[in-house]
Amino acid sequence: MKRILILFGVIIFGCRSSPEVSFDSLNQAFINWYFKYHPVESTRYNIKIKNGKYSLNTKAEMDEYYADISRFLIELSQIDATKIPPDSRIDYEILYSKLEEMKFIIDEIKPWEWNPLWTLDELYDGIYILSERADIKMDDRVNAVKLRLDKIPGLLNNSKILLTAHSKSHIFYSNTRLDMLVNLLKQLPLKLNSDNITLDSIDELINKAIIALDGYKVWLNSYPEKLEEIPFPEKLRLNQNGFHYYTGGNYLAPRVYKLAMKKLRPTQDRLFHLTLPFYLKENDEPVWLDREDTLEVIKWVIEDINNNPKYKIRNDEVLSQFYESLTNIEKFCYSKSLLPRNKNKTIHLEFAQEYANSQIPAFLFDNHPKQVSTDIIYNIRPPDDDFGEYPLNKLEIDIINALHIIPGYGIQLGYSQNYPSMIRYLFPDLVTSAGWKSYALNMLIEEGYGDWEQEYHILKLKEEISIIVRAIIEIKYYSGDISRDDAIKYLIKMAFMEKDRAEILLMESDLHYFSGTTTFIGIMEMSSLLAEYKRTQGDKFELSEFHRLILKDGVVPLFELKKKVLSL
Secondary structure, three states, X not given: OHHHHHHHHHHHHHHOOHHHHHHXXXXXHHHHHHHHHOHHHHHHOOOHHHOOXXXXXXXXXXXXXXXXXXXXXXXXXXXXXXXXXXHHHHHHXXXXXXXXXHHHHHHHHOHHHOOOHHHHHHHHHHHHHHHHOOOOOHHHHHHHHHHHHHHXXXXXXXXXXXXXXXXXXXXXXXXXXXXXXXXXXXXXXXXXXXXXXXXXXHHHHHHHHHHHHHHHHHHHOOHHHHOEEOOOOHHHOHHHHHHHHHOOOOOOHHHHHHHHHHHHHHHHHHXXXXXXXXXXXXXXXXXXXXXXXXXXXXXXXXXXXXXXXXXXXXXXXXXXXXXXXXXHHHHHHHHOOOOOOOOOOOEEEEEOOOOOOOOOOEEEOOOOOOOOOOOEEEEEOOOOOOOOEOOOOHHHHHHHHHHHOOOOHHHHHHHHHHOOOOHHHHOOOHHHHHHHHHHHHHHHHHOOOOOOOHHXXXXXXXXXXXXXXXXXXXXXXXXXXXXXXXXXXXXXXHOOOOHHHHHHHHHHHHHOOOHHHHHHHHHXXXXXXXXXXXXXXXXXXXXXXXXXXHHOOOOOOHHHHHHHHHXX
C-alpha cells in the first residue's frame, strides 16, 4: 500500500507543469530570502533563526538587496502565469506586485535618505516584539535581546551617514519614537530572566543603547537642519508615482477623488436626516442660511451622543466593557448566521504598555504566528487614572471591536491564518483588508445590532464620512494642493472629528501612504461586489455564504476576489 501511495505521488508530481513547479520553487525561495533580509519580520512571524539580527543598514547591503529584487522580477516574468493553477496564479500576482512595490520604494521613496523612522522603527519593533511576545522561550529571548541591543549604536551611526535630507514632520514623529524606545529599554529588564552575569551584561548594553539614542536625538534636532528640507509629501509625487503600488494597480487617483467628492455630500445629508430629530428634542428648529447650519446640527448631535451619561463607562470598567462588547457582537453575528463558524484563535485583552507604538485606542499585537494555539493579544489603551470616566463610550467601543475583531479584521485574520499560502498571509491586499473591516461594521449595524438604535446608525455614518474625507484629503495633500493644517481643518469640519483624532489620522497618512484611500476604495468595491452577488444569486442569496466566499482563501486582491465570488 505504501509503495502505491509513493507511486501515486510521483505520478501527480510528474503531471504538474513546469511553470507550476518553477513558481512554487521561486515562491519558497522568495519567502526564505525575505525573512533573511527582514529579521524583525522573521521574529514577528515566529521564524526564530533571525531573532538577534536587524535589517540592512548600509549602502552595500541595500545594493545587494536591490539586485536580488531585480533578479526575482526577471525570474518571475519568465514563468507563464497562464499555465499555473488559479490559486497559484493569485500568489504569483501578489508576489509580482510586492516585488514591484519594493523596487519602487528603493527607486523613488528612498526613506533612508530623509526619514529617520526607517531605522528607528526597525530598532523599536525588533526590541518590542522580543519584549512582548509571550511564547518566545526565555533563553531565546535573552540571547536575541543581547544581540539586538549590541547593534543599536552602530545602526544609529549608519542612519546619520545615510540621511542627506530631512522632513520636519518626520523628525517630530522620530522624537516620539525615540522616547518610546528609551522607555521600552528601561522596562526591558522586567521582561527577562537569566543568571546575574547575563542580566548585568544586558543592563550595560541597555545603558549604552540609551546613551546612543539620547545622542542621536540631540543630533536629529540640530544637524539635519543643515541638510536639504524636502517638501513632504509633494516631493514624493505619490499620486503620480505611488498610487499604482499602494492601491493595487487598478485605480486612477483623479477618478477616486471624483467619486469621493460625489459621495461626500449625499452621505452627510443622510446623516443630517438621522440627526435632526435628536437635535430638535433639545433645540428650536434652526434657520438654514448655508451648508454650515447643516454641518452644525450633525456636529451637535454627535457630541451629544458622545456625552450621553447612559453610554459612559468608568475607568475601572474598561476591560470588562470590551469583553462584554465582544461577547455581545459575537452572539449577535452567530445567532443571526451572519458569519460562517470557523476555528479562530482566542482573543486575550490586555492594557497596552505606555511604550506601545500605536495612537489608536485598541489594536491587535500578537496576531502574526500561524499556530492556532497562540492567543491573539488585543491591546486596549489604559485609562489615565483609576477613577473618572473613560474617553470612549459603550457605542464607540462596539464600533472599535466590530472593526478590529468581529466581524472585522479579527475574523478575516482567522481565515487567513488557516489558509496554507504564506505569500498572501505575509502580504495581504490592503484594499481588501481595509474594505472588509469597514464593510463588516456597516453590515453589523444594518443587520440590527444594538436593537436598531439610531445612535449606532449615526456613528456608523460618521465612520463612513471619515473614510470619504480621508480619501479626499490624501489625494489633495499628497499633491501639495493643501497644507497639513488645512487637511486637519478639513477633517475636523467635514468629518466631525476632534482635533486630536484628525491629527492621528493625518499621521497615518504620513506614515502609511494612501491608508485612507485604500479604505475608501475597499468599501466601495465590497459594497459593489455584494450588490452584484445578490443579483446573480437571486432567491438563493445567503449573506453568510457571501461572507464565507470573501474570507475562505485569505486576503486576496479585490479584482481576483470578484472573479472567484461572481463565477460561482
